[in-house]
Amino acid sequence: MDFLVGAEDDDGSRRGSRQSPGRRGGRRRRRRNRGGFLAPMLAVIVLIGGLGAAGFYGYTWLREMTTPQDYAGEGSGEVVIEIKDGQTASDVAQTLEKQDVVKSARTFTGAVADAGKSASLQPGEYRMRKRMSSAAAVKLLDPSLRLLERVTLKEGLRLSDTLATLAKETGKPLKEFQQAAKNVKALGLPGYAKGRLEGYAFPATYDITPKMTAADILTAMVDRFNQTADKDGLVSAAKSLGHTPHEIMTIASIVQAESGSVEDMSKVARVIYNRLDGNRKLEMDSTVMYGLNKYGISATNADLESKSPYNTYKRLGLPPGPIANPGDHAIQAALDPAKGDWIWFVTTDPKRGITKFASTEAEFFQLKAEFEKNRNGG
Structure with missing residues (x-):
């Protein structure tokens, strides 16, 4: 009989009706363990996400701190800048920053390089403006604009x-x-x-x-x-x-x-x-x-x-x-x-700038007569 009951217990419909309270409790504990595993996973995900966000904002902050700032626009006012003979683009950049033409010497040298004009800066004086963008400053240093x-x-x-x-x-x-x-x-x-x-x-x-x-x-x-x-x-x-x-x-x-x-x-x-x-x-x-x-x-x-x-x-x-x-x-x-x-030469036709040459005195007098004729409109 017990054998038969055990065999019947393998049937799903019967197994459920004969389970003891203890066995039902065991199944509930296994469900709670699966839920407990998800919580730490979510915590790890949140932590990783937080670290990623912090890294992104940290990178953005670092980039802003290390990237030279630049003025925007064409600037205002007027200042005369002199490029001296032998000065490099870096030398000029320092002068422009000191005169507050550009915000940063580094941004200017970068703008000059981007424009392909690092070797094209010519000595002379240039009329510029205060607080210009570096790109605008490069344009005003064209040799054709020298004072x-x-x-x-x-x-x-x-x-x-x-x-x-x-x-x-x-x-x-x-x-x-x-x-x-x-x-x-x-x-x-x-x-x-x-x-x-x-x-x-x-x-x-x-x-x-x-x-x-x-x-x-x-x-x-x-x-x-x-x-x-x-x-x-x-x-x-x-x-x-x-x-x-x-x-x-x-x-x-x-x-x-x-x-x-x-x-x-x-x-x-x-x-x-x-x-x-x-x-x-x-x-x-x-x-x-x-x-x-x-x-x-x-x-x-x-x-x-x-x-x-x-x-x-x-x-x-x-x-x-x-x-x-x-x-x-x-x-x-x-x-x-x-x-x-x-030995002689005579500009026989001054209006047209014609000059003739003579080796003898006779030739000279002929050329002189030709000059007198042209001068008098003959």
């Missing part, structure tokens, strides 16, 4: 006209330039210039900043001459021609004044050398006019009676010094004259 006057000085200008042009273009008083021109020791003139700036204020285009003084500007022009002289080998070439560098510059100034075109310069230089070598007077109208402080291409008979040391109709050899500031083409012509036996 400067671009002054072009023509080849062949006399020193007096050069100084007047500089005064007009820069707004600085003419007296400042005249005074600076007298202090030749401060200008860096070469020794062979004999203490005279005429002929050595090299004609070119110059970028002039507001902070440059008259002396600074003239020094830049002399520096440019010295560079040209080095490039052309002026000292050694002059020696090979049997002249001093000062004499070569005097010849170059006459070449510049007398030539109708660059193509004529080497021929004009040859005429000068042929006259000097032949112990002839130069007879150049340009030197006579310079000595009289007059302008024109043809001296009058009264002009030719001048007792000026620049009157090459009366005096043998070269005048005391340059009569203008020659350019590089004229200097090169004086150092490398064309080959020829010309």
